[in-house]
Amino acid sequence: MSDYVASLRSRIGNDLLLLPGVTAVIREGDRYLLARHRDSDPWSLIGGGVEPGEEPADALVREVVEEIGAEIRIRGIVGAYGGPPMTVTYPNGHQVGYVTVAYDCELLTAARPDQDEVSQLGWFPQSAIASLPRQTWIDRVIDDAALPQPRR
Structure with a gap:
């Protein structure tokens, strides 16, 4: 938990807190890079919170x-x-509503789990993701990412 979120929690307790986030949709062809985070078993996309004063792309x-x-x-x-x-409601009772901006990303250097937050990484074709234990919200993001993108 960031210092910013901790300061808010000290004032509002377990009440619902709306937090901005960013999500990396890292793909190569039809394969997507997913991660298993230490605090939860399901596979998910990589991302996290936007800090006060931080641009979302910089946060990503x-x-x-x-x-x-x-x-x-x-x-x-x-x-x-x-x-x-x-x-989500965490085991400690904290309620959080995340709003995330998902970005289509290309991996430029090798990826490895940091072992503090991420325990495992894997590349999966879109057709295999539905059979994984996963955060189900990623299905919509990956479906949207698989759509043909308009020319820029």
């Missing part, structure tokens, strides 16, 4: 470096996501 680059030690190139925005699929 920072989160990817922190979690998998890799550099990326952002190719564009896939979409923005939130609502019930991204609302």
Whole structure:
């Protein structure tokens, strides 16, 4: 938990907190890079929170470096996501509603799990992702990322 979120929690307790986030959709062809985070078993996309005063794209680059030690190139925005699929109550009772901007990304350097936040990485074709234990909100993001992108 960041110092910023901790300061908010000290004032609001377990009440619902809406937090901005960023998500990296790292793909090569029809394969997507997914991660298993230490605090949850299901596979998910890589990302995290936007800190106060931070540009979302800068937050994404920072989160990817922190979690998998890799550099990326952002190719564009896939979409923005939130609502019930991204609302969680943690075991400590903290309620959080995440709103994330998902970015289409290209991996520029080798990725490796940091072992603090991420325990495992894997490349999966879109057709195999539905059979994985996963955060189900990623299905919509990956479906949107698989759509033909308009020319820029």
